[in-house]
Amino acid sequence: MTKTRRFRFGGEQVMFAYTWLIILWLVAPILIMIAFGFNNPHGRYNQTWQGFTFKWYSQVFEISDLTSALVTSLVIAVVSSVISGALGTGIGYALGRWRFRGSSTLNFIMFTTISSPELIMGISLLTLFVTLGAGLGATTITIAHVMFSVSFVATVVRARVVTLDRSIEEAASDLGAGPWTTFWKITFPIIMPAVMSGVLLAFVLSIDDFVVTNFTAGTTVTFPLWIWGATRVGLPPQVNVMGTLIFAAGLLIAVIANLRSRAKAKRD
Amino acid sequence: MSTSPPHSSVTAVSATGERTGHPAIEFVGVRKDYLSHGEAVPAVKSLDLTIAQGEFFSLLGPSGCGKTTTMRMIAGFEDPTAGKVFLDGQDVTNIAANKRDVNMVFQSYALFPHLNVLQNVSFGLERKKVAKAEIKRRVGEILEIVSLTGMEKRQPKEMSGGQQQRVALARALVNHPRALLLDEPLGALDLKLRQQMQIELKRIQREVGITFVYVTHDQGEALTMSDRIAVMNNGLIDQLGTPREIYEKPATRFVAGFIGTSNLIDGEVSRVEDGFAVLDLGTEGRILAPVPGAVVAGQKLEVSVRPEKIDLHRTEPAGFTGSVLAGTVAEVVYHGTSTNYAVTTSTGSDFVVFDQNANDAEDVASRGERVFLTWAPQHSYPIGV
Numbered sequence: 001m002t003k004t005r006r007f008r009f010g011g012e013q014v015m016f017a018y019t020w021l022i023i024l025w026l027v028a029p030i031l032i033m034i035a036f037g038f039n040n041p042h043g044r045y046n047q048t049w050q051g052f053t054f055k056w057y058s059q060v061f062e063i064s065d066l067t068s069a070l071v072t073s074l075v076i077a078v079v080s081s082v083i084s085g086a087l088g089t090g091i092g093y094a095l096g097r098w099r100f101r102g103s104s105t106l107n108f109i110m111f112t113t114i115s116s117p118e119l120i121m122g123i124s125l126l127t128l129f130v131t132l133g134a135g136l137g138a139t140t141i142t143i144a145h146v147m148f149s150v151s152f153v154a155t156v157v158r159a160r161v162v163t164l165d166r167s168i169e170e171a172a173s174d175l176g177a178g179p180w181t182t183f184w185k186i187t188f189p190i191i192m193p194a195v196m197s198g199v200l201l202a203f204v205l206s207i208d209d210f211v212v213t214n215f216t217a218g219t220t221v222t223f224p225l226w227i228w229g230a231t232r233v234g235l236p237p238q239v240n241v242m243g244t245l246i247f248a249a250g251l252l253i254a255v256i257a258n259l260r261s262r263a264k265a266k267r268d
Numbered sequence: 269m270s271t272s273p274p275h276s277s278v279t280a281v282s283a284t285g286e287r288t289g290h291p292a293i294e295f296v297g298v299r300k301d302y303l304s305h306g307e308a309v310p311a312v313k314s315l316d317l318t319i320a321q322g323e324f325f326s327l328l329g330p331s332g333c334g335k336t337t338t339m340r341m342i343a344g345f346e347d348p349t350a351g352k353v354f355l356d357g358q359d360v361t362n363i364a365a366n367k368r369d370v371n372m373v374f375q376s377y378a379l380f381p382h383l384n385v386l387q388n389v390s391f392g393l394e395r396k397k398v399a400k401a402e403i404k405r406r407v408g409e410i411l412e413i414v415s416l417t418g419m420e421k422r423q424p425k426e427m428s429g430g431q432q433q434r435v436a437l438a439r440a441l442v443n444h445p446r447a448l449l450l451d452e453p454l455g456a457l458d459l460k461l462r463q464q465m466q467i468e469l470k471r472i473q474r475e476v477g478i479t480f481v482y483v484t485h486d487q488g489e490a491l492t493m494s495d496r497i498a499v500m501n502n503g504l505i506d507q508l509g510t511p512r513e514i515y516e517k518p519a520t521r522f523v524a525g526f527i528g529t530s531n532l533i534d535g536e537v538s539r540v541e542d543g544f545a546v547l548d549l550g551t552e553g554r555i556l557a558p559v560p561g562a563v564v565a566g567q568k569l570e571v572s573v574r575p576e577k578i579d580l581h582r583t584e585p586a587g588f589t590g591s592v593l594a595g596t597v598a599e600v601v602y603h604g605t606s607t608n609y610a611v612t613t614s615t616g617s618d619f620v621v622f623d624q625n626a627n628d629a630e631d632v633a634s635r636g637e638r639v640f641l642t643w644a645p646q647h648s649y650p651i652g653v
Binding site for chain 1: 343344345364365366374378379381382440
């Protein structure tokens with residue numbers, strides 16, 4: 001037996017119940033979304049349970065507007081998360097490694113963009129784009145998404161770089177590697193997990209963004225914008241199916257990453 | 269002083285066996301200031317130093333004395349504020365770290381955490397575009413020297429501190445550098461392993477024949493391993509010499525106190541007889557110290573004497589002509605191989621005496637007892653004359 005102090009009688013059961021209550025609370029919306037993807041509603045509204053069916057899965061791409069909105073969202077999410085990944089890594093590395101003229105200002109501005117209300121950001125971006133005479137569309141949405149997610153990537157990367165032993169890079173230089181080789185062969189592989197989580201965060205922020213997108217989209221329709229428009233006339237179950245598939249993809253990535261790191265630990 | 273390197277005429281043989289005729293490392297009039305809140309703070313005040321080919325050279329001193337800065341100027345991680353640094357006769361003052369033919373073993377080892385042992389050790393050779401087969405051969409050879417054969421596929425995090433240390437050593441040595449720089453490399457190891465690695469490092473240095481520059485604050489380590497030691501204090505070299513010279517003949521009060529244990533006596537020369545200054549302390553005793561001719565009666569003199577040179581007696585030794593000092597035993601500490609005494613004397617400071625437990629385990633004296641300390645005249649060492 002371990003010598004860990006145990007809860008008094010009853011305490012353990014309370015803890016158990018509490019834990020599961022929280023878990024249930026957190027997954028309830030997801031479970032409902034998944035369940036209603038299997039619902040067979042007779043009217044336009046997919047809001048009461050009326051029977052089980054698989055048909056929405058075979059008809060998931062039947063609504064062409066919805067499908068193209070999803071594709072638009074995915075493209076914008078991929079492009080904006082890659083761009084903010086690249087920019088954010090550079091900014092985060094610089095901020096974590098050196099103090100330079102304007103570095104504290106940059107830190108402050110990043111904090112501001114993370115904490116400022118999306119509504120305000122959306123309105124001001126709209127004003128900016130209109131002033132500049134830029135046609136609203138996928139490009140302006142992408143610019144807007146990069147703008148608000150680059151700070152998240154930079155913050156995550158900076159946190160990793162700060163804890164990175166400076167002498168590791170010095171060792172690379174000592175062994176004959178120039179700055180470029182040192183970064184790509186040593187620094188980048190080490191901070192890779194932080195860069196990846198920054199990019200994933202940017203992807204997630206982009207794919208479900210509604211407020212800023214709504215202001216900067218013009219006539220372009222993204223997945224969240226389409227759903228918002230459809231709620232007035234009733235949401236088709238395909239939305240639930242797509243949501244389920246996106247969730248499943250995320251889950252799959254997490255499981256694979258977990259298995260791979262376990263396999264690696266075992267192999268080594 | 270001339271600004272060109274004062275190359276000695278002594279011909280040295282480098283690691284690769286070629287006769288270069290140049291010292292491995294040379295500092296000429298080097299100063300290094302750091303900027304702190306807009307103010308220049310000197311880390312190294314003035315440094316002129318020549319390290320010979322194949323030498324095991326230690327930079328010894330307390331933290332903040334400038335030893336690490338000195339080493340980092342050899343590696344190229346710090347630029348001197350003034351002066352020049354030469355490697356093998358070549359001025360490298362303005363050459364970047366990655367273009368210098370020296371390698372460093374870092375205090376934290378700084379192994380690449382995402383690469384295995386083989387990849388870590390090959391890194392330097394790959395940068396130099398050495399052929400694959402040659403890399404394989406040299407890495408195999410160096411891993412054998414540091415006793416890591418068979419661990420090529422291990423990740424650094426799966427290895428013990430001692431093994432990581434060997435990887436760091438191999439990663440540097442495999443490049444056959446002009447000099448190997450070691451920054452407190454044994455600091456993170458426990459005592460047993462540290463002593464083992466000291467012997468190991470000496471062996472490796474003999475085997476590869478490369479100049480080692482070793483930074484440490486551990487005087488025991490420096491004394492055991494070095495051919496020569498530079499004792500640094502406050503950005504300056506206080507003394508440069510062999511371990512024996514530094515221990516037996518400390519040049520400054522700082523060196524006397526920093527290296528081993530010293531008993532220091534401040535006094536006034538009563539008279540000079542046959543090349544020995546005599547400090548007469550009346551009924552408390554007298555101290556004799558060998559001095560050069562320039563010392564005269566009435567002059568202030570600082571004398572250092574090592575604890576193991578002193579004998580301890582219960583009664584005043586009759587007819588003894590060396591130094592004698594009376595005192596009271598304040599503390600007796602048994603150390604196994606020796607018994608250490610702290611003796612309060614009229615000179616103002618407690619004397620430390622190491623008495624070897626060679627013959628019997630009986631203590632010579634106990635606490636509170638009045639004793640007489642004696643030592644031969646030549647065992648007093650006058651500081652700074």
